[in-house]
Structure formats: structure tokens, C-alpha cells
Amino acid sequence: MRKEIFSKKIMDWYQANHRNLPWRKTTEPYKIWLSEIILQQTRVAQGLPYYERFVGAFPDVLDLAKAPVQKVLRLWQGLGYYTRARNLHRCAKLVVRDFEGHFPNSFEGLKKLPGIGPYTAAAIASIAFREPVGVVDGNVFRVLARIFGIDKDIASDAGKKYFFSLANELLDEAHPDIFNQAVMEFGALHCLPKNPKCDGCTFSKQCEANQKDLQSLLPVKHKKLKIRTRYFYYFIVRDKNKMLLKQRNGKDIWQGLYDFYLIETSRRKKTAEVVKTDAILTKASILKESRVFRHLLSHQKLLVKFVELKLHSTKEMNLLARRSELKKFTKPEISNLPKPILIDRYLKANP
DNA sequence: GATACGTGGTC
DNA sequence: TGACCAAGTAT
Structure with missing residues (x-):
């Protein structure tokens, strides 16, 4: 024209x-x-x-x-x-x-x-x-x-x-x-x-x-992929020979796979801070906590910390399990479950 | 070049 | 309902 x-x-x-x-x-x-x-x-x-x-x-x-x-x-x-x-x-x-x-x-x-x-x-x-x-x-x-x-x-x-x-x-x-x-x-x-x-x-x-x-x-606008940063705190709760896992559902990542009890926060916090937000966890004693693992997905950056907890009684564990839809598994069972790669990495490093 | 910056409207 | 967008600029 x-x-x-x-x-x-x-x-x-x-x-x-x-x-x-x-x-x-x-x-x-x-x-x-x-x-x-x-x-x-x-x-x-x-x-x-x-x-x-x-x-x-x-x-x-x-x-x-x-x-x-x-x-x-x-x-x-x-x-x-x-x-x-x-x-x-x-x-x-x-x-x-x-x-x-x-x-x-x-x-x-x-x-x-x-x-x-x-x-x-x-x-x-x-x-x-x-x-x-x-x-x-x-x-x-x-x-x-x-x-x-x-x-x-x-x-x-x-x-x-x-x-x-x-x-x-x-x-x-x-x-x-x-x-x-x-x-x-x-x-x-x-x-x-x-x-x-x-x-x-x-x-x-x-x-x-x-x-x-x-x-x-038109117009063509190359959208820049923005990578979301998420903060995961995984709590490994053991009682005798069992540990708590949860099957992931919903629209989030790792659908159908199993992972530990998870608390996600919007920013980086100290483990003690995170534990305080949960009535049962706050009473438990922290056995050990891992370094922060960085795990990259195509559009997300996960900063993940693992925390091993010791609850004071089986009763508390059952309470936590029921409230959070967690299930108890023994170790041999866990190795047969589909689990997120991060969890797998952690378990191999901490058998 | 990528990113942060704000709020309100739209589908 | 979660992007995507709106008379962009500064860093």
C-alpha cells in the first residue's frame, strides 16, 4: 500500500x-x-x-x-x-x-x-x-x-x-x-x-x-520463558521401620509420583521458621537437615531442603498422616514406588 | 537482552 | 482462571 x-x-x-x-x-x-x-x-x-x-x-x-x-x-x-x-x-x-x-x-x-x-x-x-x-x-x-x-x-x-x-x-x-x-x-x-x-x-x-x-x-512477540523459583521443604518422618510418603495429585509437577511430606514457601526461610508453621512438626526434634538442592525444570527452579524429623510417638505420626493424607511405607515398599528424581537422589545418598 | 515495576480489564 | 495485555522506562 x-x-x-x-x-x-x-x-x-x-x-x-x-x-x-x-x-x-x-x-x-x-x-x-x-x-x-x-x-x-x-x-x-x-x-x-x-x-x-x-x-x-x-x-x-x-x-x-x-x-x-x-x-x-x-x-x-x-x-x-x-x-x-x-x-x-x-x-x-x-x-x-x-x-x-x-x-x-x-x-x-x-x-x-x-x-x-x-x-x-x-x-x-x-x-x-x-x-x-x-x-x-x-x-x-x-x-x-x-x-x-x-x-x-x-x-x-x-x-x-x-x-x-x-x-x-x-x-x-x-x-x-x-x-x-x-x-x-x-x-x-x-x-x-x-x-x-x-x-x-x-x-x-x-x-x-x-x-x-x-x-x-500478528504481531509476533517472542515470549520470554520465565522461570519460577519455588522453595520446597521436605520432611522425612520415620517411625520404626516406616516412613511417610504422599502421592502427588492436582495440576502441579510430578503428577502421580510419590514424595515426602512437603511444605512449600514463597521465599527462602530457615528450617526452624518452616517447622513452626506446623503444630505437629514443631514438637518434633530435628535429626538432621540437608543442604539446599538446586533442581532445574524447564520452567521452574526448585530449591529443596530435606529435613529428617523424629516424632515423639506413633500417635503423632498417625495424626500427621491422617491430616496430610500421607501414607506409611516400609523401605522395601518405597523402592517400588514411582518417585520424583530428587527424592530418589536423596534416598540413595541417605539409605 | 532480560527483568522489575502495579493495577485493572479481558477472554 | 490463569495468562495476556495496556499510550514504556530504567537498570
Whole structure:
């Protein structure tokens, strides 16, 4: 699609469909900046009341700079990402001190300020100063990836560069403010992440994703596998020639396999702390405890400690067994059970 | 490049 | 219901 066609269509759509938002009624850099910081990773509906309150409390950058940071944080309360509020305040003070209350009027100048990255610098430069620089946010990634059928990974540096360069090629240099907001608004209202409104879309014929039915596959975002860290405390409870085991069920790892009595905590704790959380265990005496075993799964890191306990009576053991759905096994029986590899390692080291 | 940072909405 | 996502930035 020719650049002129794209920009005309998207800006026509914008003129007909855009929301009336307070920061669209001004070109004051202060208010554009304020709105952009508030809207970082934040929906309009959530940020709007905060914007109104900030403008009411701090009509210009000097008011904001003069305020104590606590007052800024108080107004920000509930919005999240609180570093934004601290940087907002830092930035206001810096603008007053170094620039006599005037924001730098260029993309490069703006990007140096705290809390202003490539997206926000481009947004302020284009909207407040009409500098022809393209914005690239989550909406722009999605809209361009779909319409132009781009399958580059938006999480990679190369992908980001590609989209930034494409956005700048397409940009209507005579109306960078309208163009940029048009692409974002189109992504926010029409070309939605799920169930985009392709029926009757102004780009239905030109859109690669619509033509090839790739809407749900674009944009491509390589999701980084995040590895969860879990803390396992295994208690080895023996009584005469029997020991307690439990068959694992549910949706967790090692389904159907057997392991020892397990207490899982959200963070690393001392064994004594963990024992205290259990009425029966706390009365037992600790025979010995192992080092922390590190066990890696594809998407989990287990930090496991084994603790051998001596209960004072068979009665206590039975109580514990019943409450925790543990079962008693003798040693020969255990060797025939399917058990997690970690347990196997421990048993071999401690026969 | 990966990760932390918050809250609220969506399917 | 547990991801996934939302006008990203700083480290």
C-alpha cells in the first residue's frame, strides 16, 4: 500500500472515530507530557481521572516542581508504577531549573529527561512541537504488523528498529501529531489485540492479516520463558521401620509420583521458621537437615531442603498422616514406588 | 537482552 | 482462571 493511501485512510478514520480526551484540546508541552507519563502502560479509562486531578493540583510545570514529592505520590496513589511519579517530579524540577520551565522542543532533547524514553519523547515532540518523528507503542506494533503483514519479533531489538523505521517512513510529515495519534487510536479502538473489528474495516482489502487470516498471529512477540523459583521443604518422618510418603495429585509437577511430606514457601526461610508453621512438626526434634538442592525444570527452579524429623510417638505420626493424607511405607515398599528424581537422589545418598 | 515495576480489564 | 495485555522506562 502506498504511504499516501495509508496515511489518508488512517487519518480519515481518526477524524471520524477518535475520542475527545482533555489532552487533545491543548498543545501545551506540560500537559502533553503529563498525559503521556500517566498513560504509560495504562488504559485511558484508568488514567483519565488522575490526569484531571494532576492538572487541577498542578496547573503548570512550576507548580509541580514546587510541590513536595510526597504530595505528588499521594496524587499518584493507586495508579501503579510509582517510579513514574518520582521521575515526573524529578523531571519537573529539572525543567524548571535547567530550562526555565520550558520543555526541550526536540525528540533528542526530550529523551534525555528522566522518565522519558523513545516512545514518550516521540509522542511529545510530534504532538506538542509537530516534529516529524514516528511513535511506536504497543498499538503501532499491532496495527503495522497486521496491515503490512510483518512477522518480525517485536520483543527483539531488530524488530523494534524495523517498526520504528517503518513508522517513520509512513509518517505524514505535514501532520505528525494527527498521524501518530491516529495509528494509536486505531489500535486502541479498532484493531484490537483480540477480536479486531475487521468487518467493514477501512483497511479490509489492503490488510495482509485480514486477507490471509493472520490477525491472531500478528504481531509476533517472542515470549520470554520465565522461570519460577519455588522453595520446597521436605520432611522425612520415620517411625520404626516406616516412613511417610504422599502421592502427588492436582495440576502441579510430578503428577502421580510419590514424595515426602512437603511444605512449600514463597521465599527462602530457615528450617526452624518452616517447622513452626506446623503444630505437629514443631514438637518434633530435628535429626538432621540437608543442604539446599538446586533442581532445574524447564520452567521452574526448585530449591529443596530435606529435613529428617523424629516424632515423639506413633500417635503423632498417625495424626500427621491422617491430616496430610500421607501414607506409611516400609523401605522395601518405597523402592517400588514411582518417585520424583530428587527424592530418589536423596534416598540413595541417605539409605 | 532480560527483568522489575502495579493495577485493572479481558477472554 | 490463569495468562495476556495496556499510550514504556530504567537498570
